[in-house]
Amino acid sequence: MNKLRTVTWGGGGLVILAAIWATLHYGGPGRFLPTAAIGLVAATLPFGIAYSKSAVTSLRRRFADVDEGISAETGSIFVSRSTVDDPVDCLESIVDAVRSDANADDVERESFQEGPGLMVMYTGFHNSFVRITEAGRVVVTGTSEHTHDLADTVAEAYSLSFDRTRNNPFSGMEPIRGAPRVFLGVFVIVLLLVGLGTVGAAAYPSDAYNPAERTVITGIDARGDLDPGTSRAETRLSKAAFLVAIVDEEAQEVTWVQNDSERVTEHGRQALRVSRDAEALLAAARDDSLTPAQAERATRVERRLVDARMAVAAAMTERVENDSVNETADMRRVVERLRATDERSTAS
Template identity: 55%
Template sequence: MGVNKLRTLSYGGGLLVGLTALWATISYGGSPLRFVGGFALAVVAAGLPAGLAHSKATALSYYRRYADEDAGFSEEQGAVYVSGSSVDDAFEALESVYASLEGDGTYDRIERDAFDEGPGLTVTYSGFHNCFVRVTDGGQMVVTGASKKTGTVADAVASACSLSFDRTRDNPFEGVEPVRGAPRVFLGVIVFAILLVGVGALAGGAYPSDAYNPAERTALMTIDASGDVNPGVSPTDTQLRKASFLVGVVDEEATEIRWEGNSSAEIAGHGRQAIAVSSDARDLLAAVREGLATPEQVERANRLAAELREAEQSVATALAERADSQALSGDVAALRRLGERLRADATPEDGAVGDAVTGEATTGDANASPAWATPAVGVSRAAITASAA
């Protein structure tokens, strides 16, 4: 993963999750502490690559500053000489050094050069060796090179500018280097994982009900967010989209019940989740009935109500099948009670959402305000959020 890609992932992803946290705080109301964890993870993801790079640079700087000058160091590996005092005029100091080295006659070539840090000198000797003379923003003269001749050049610069030089491992012109190589790829994976956990934390704050798993919570929050940011999606459309998703969740519970092991407690848990989710779906359809719905939305609500009844019947049937199994352990009677509850809920009058909505509903709903600004949607979100209670 390239540097730019990692930076885009950390900064862009962190910004997106952070903005989502702010949106969730406004949209879902209640205590903002529910979303602090997600926001904190967004900050961590955004700052982790830069923080590690700066930490590495700081540690290396301290090592170079306090390590034994002669331990593991040679001129051929690179030498850095920094003046103990500063010069008032960098250009004038460089010209003095240029004149001094040019008149020395021991160097192959002295060139005025332009570096990223500003003007400087390039000193060539022994045919191919180079030494560089530069000035920091603070006025310190810096001589760098990769041979024993570097110290000789530093002595010449010191003489020309009346300065004293100290050899150091800490090059003032070495900036913070980003994480590279395999660690960079690993860091990218970590940042991505942090972002996913951050999104999951926000979704958990938005929909804390135990009836939903992290993926379902995230899907519900995504539906809310898309409804809020898209002016072409009305609050009623958002309610219907969530109801449709929840109908699918209820129907999936039937499959989970059939695949579950022989623990009646685990199977009963799926039944209770189906009851909770179907209740949330029914609340959403009731909100559609009580709000402003177009004829098309009424028709869709009718279809969803029928699908919800079918899903509840499917879960009830799955519970009955498992209850009749001889291999189960635990309270089998609880499965029958849950199945009876679902069959009782799956009655035509509970699903008659669309029948109660007449064609008198107004049109133009697609241009309504964002969902978080609409009381009807706020009520439905609060109902789902509190469903666990």
């Protein structure tokens, strides 16, 4: 199995499985239909492109002028208009007819991928071939001008009539090669990453999280479901700890010089939203039967959450005090809510 097929089938299947898991875990099957669709596209894209290319080429050859640009020595493909019921009897009749033809040197029975056939040899390096399709049509091919004579011989031997064509019935799909194959591989990998990213986007649509953070949170959920050694309480504590890290990062982003008052206020709002999610996870974890180690971890996470919120409020206040941003009513309210939440947590 080639590498591109492995990536497309394996990666596409993984994305589809991720969509199924997310539907079972988060509910709302409609939310994850785009994920499944992306996985399906990624899995079938190379085949679809190769099939489309083959179909277009086949149609172009079928309706092209069979004589234009073709000499007597090239493009010699003849397909019978009617079908034969007994391929073996047909081939035996052709063998007898060819052996009585003075132009042919010899005829040999050959086994082709699609079944038995004949190879007719003439003086020189070029041979001609007689094969029969699964549908029962007799096909005469070759790169010699004698192929025309062979088609006439076969037609007389078995009462057939032939059409000359550019479209070889035995030409299958050609795989994608070269630079297009590399480009397609890169595109499929990007498509797979996008597909996995849509799981997090649908599961956690809040704009308080960026795509990378959503992916990590979704990964924690998946580990909790797939790892028998990870309890539900442990999963909630792990998610809460990660959310605390996000709140702490907001304090750093508030200090960025390029952030104006509006952006600073927005970072404060995001810290509030994420901290509420963390509080909800910690409360749900404490409702479970925590082990002493888990209870101690929950306490540590709560303390870190308080410190992270305080850091965000302090960073916003510092930006105002050093006159790098103008204080607005919205900013003041966000700072007050961050500190009020911290006071409640400290009191509890």
